[in-house]
Amino acid sequence: MRTWQLNGYSIKELNIEDRPVPKINNKNDVIIKMQSASLNFRDLIMIDGGYGPTGGNIPFVPISDGAGVVTEIGDSVSKFSKGDIVTIPFFKDWDSGDIKQNTYLSALGGLENGVMQEYIAYSENKIVKSPNKWSCNEASTLPCAALTAWRTIVTEGKVNNKSIVLVQGLGGVSIFAIQIAKLFNAQVIATTSSDERVNLAKKFGADYVINYNKDKEWWKKVQDITDRKGVDIVVEVGGGETLEQSIKSSKVGAVIGIIGVLSGGNANLPIGRVIYKASRLIGITCGNQEELISMVDKFNESNVRPIIDSTFSFANLPEALKYMKTGKHLGKIVIDFDMV
Missing domain, CATH: 3.40.50.720 (NAD(P)-binding Rossmann-like Domain)
Structure with missing residues (x-):
C-alpha cells in the first residue's frame, strides 16, 4: 500500500513508500481504508523539525487527522460495521478527562504513525463514527481543528x-x-x-x-x-x-x-x-475521545459542515503543505486519497 514517510525534517524529505497492508491481529480490531486527511499547522511544525526528536522519531508517517471506511472487522467487534465512515482521535490514548504527561506520546503523525497510509488497523475502542451524511473529506477535519x-x-x-x-x-x-x-x-x-x-x-x-x-x-x-x-x-x-x-x-x-x-x-x-x-x-491541546463523541452527537443535531478551502491528491501532499505555509487558505486543506 502507498504510505507517505518522513525521512528527515523537511518537506523535501517526504517520500512515498510501499508497505504491506495491515492485518487484524486482535478480535476487537478493524481495518480502515483511509480516504482523506486534513492538514494542521502542527503537521508543518512536525515535518520541519520544530519539535525535534521529542515530536517524532525519524522515519515516521506524517499527518494526524484523517477519515476512512471500515473494510474488515474482527470477530468481537460490536460498535462498527463494514462501510462505516470513521475518524481517528488525534491522541490515541486520551479517552477522557484531562490531558496527562504520557498522553503526548500517543499523538498521531509523530511518535505514533499518522494517517498518510492507505490502510490502518485500529481497535474499535479507539475510533469514532463520523457525523451522519458527512463525507470522508469532511470527517477528516474533526480530530484536531473541530x-x-x-x-x-x-x-x-x-x-x-x-x-x-x-x-x-x-x-x-x-x-x-x-x-x-x-x-x-x-x-x-x-x-x-x-x-x-x-x-x-x-x-x-x-x-x-x-x-x-x-x-x-x-x-x-x-x-x-x-x-x-x-x-x-x-x-x-x-x-x-x-x-x-x-x-x-x-x-x-x-x-x-x-x-x-x-x-x-x-x-x-x-x-x-x-x-x-x-x-x-x-x-488547549486538542481534546479527548469522549469529547469527540459528544461533538459528533451535537453535529448530528445540526446542519454544521466544515469549510474546506482546497483539496489535493494523495500524491500531492508536499504541494498541499507548501500551500498551507503561504497562509492563504480559508478553512481546511484536505487530502483526498482517491483524487487523481
Missing part, C-alpha cells in the same frame, strides 16, 4: 445562550469555533484581516466582526460591543501580539483558550489585569 474549538468553548468555556465568544481569525479552528458557539445560541464577535473576510465571518455565523487592520486596538471595539462588560470566552490563536488585547477584551472570570502562536510565542502579559479579572488562561 475538537480544539469544542474543548475551548464547550469543555472549558461552559458555553451557553448567554455567553459572548471572541474568535480570532478565520482559520480551521476559528471557523469551527464560530459554528460551535452558534450551536449553543451564543453571541460571537470575530476579528479578521480584511473587509472581504468580514463578510465571510458573518456568513459563517459571527454576529459582529472587527477588521483588526483598521482597528489596531480592537479590544476597545469588543468592549464597546459588549457595553464594557467584556466577553466570556476567547479563542486565542494569535499568541504574542494578541494575548494582551484578548485579556483586555474579556470580563471577570473569562476563559481564554490559548490555541496558537501565529504572531509569536512570547507575550508581554499584563499580570495585574489577569489577577484583577481572575482570568483563566488555559492552554
Whole structure:
C-alpha cells in the first residue's frame, strides 16, 4: 500500500513508500481504508523539525487527522460495521478527562504513525463514527481543528445562550469555533484581516466582526460591543501580539483558550489585569475521545459542515503543505486519497 514517510525534517524529505497492508491481529480490531486527511499547522511544525526528536522519531508517517471506511472487522467487534465512515482521535490514548504527561506520546503523525497510509488497523475502542451524511473529506477535519474549538468553548468555556465568544481569525479552528458557539445560541464577535473576510465571518455565523487592520486596538471595539462588560470566552490563536488585547477584551472570570502562536510565542502579559479579572488562561491541546463523541452527537443535531478551502491528491501532499505555509487558505486543506 502507498504510505507517505518522513525521512528527515523537511518537506523535501517526504517520500512515498510501499508497505504491506495491515492485518487484524486482535478480535476487537478493524481495518480502515483511509480516504482523506486534513492538514494542521502542527503537521508543518512536525515535518520541519520544530519539535525535534521529542515530536517524532525519524522515519515516521506524517499527518494526524484523517477519515476512512471500515473494510474488515474482527470477530468481537460490536460498535462498527463494514462501510462505516470513521475518524481517528488525534491522541490515541486520551479517552477522557484531562490531558496527562504520557498522553503526548500517543499523538498521531509523530511518535505514533499518522494517517498518510492507505490502510490502518485500529481497535474499535479507539475510533469514532463520523457525523451522519458527512463525507470522508469532511470527517477528516474533526480530530484536531473541530475538537480544539469544542474543548475551548464547550469543555472549558461552559458555553451557553448567554455567553459572548471572541474568535480570532478565520482559520480551521476559528471557523469551527464560530459554528460551535452558534450551536449553543451564543453571541460571537470575530476579528479578521480584511473587509472581504468580514463578510465571510458573518456568513459563517459571527454576529459582529472587527477588521483588526483598521482597528489596531480592537479590544476597545469588543468592549464597546459588549457595553464594557467584556466577553466570556476567547479563542486565542494569535499568541504574542494578541494575548494582551484578548485579556483586555474579556470580563471577570473569562476563559481564554490559548490555541496558537501565529504572531509569536512570547507575550508581554499584563499580570495585574489577569489577577484583577481572575482570568483563566488555559492552554488547549486538542481534546479527548469522549469529547469527540459528544461533538459528533451535537453535529448530528445540526446542519454544521466544515469549510474546506482546497483539496489535493494523495500524491500531492508536499504541494498541499507548501500551500498551507503561504497562509492563504480559508478553512481546511484536505487530502483526498482517491483524487487523481
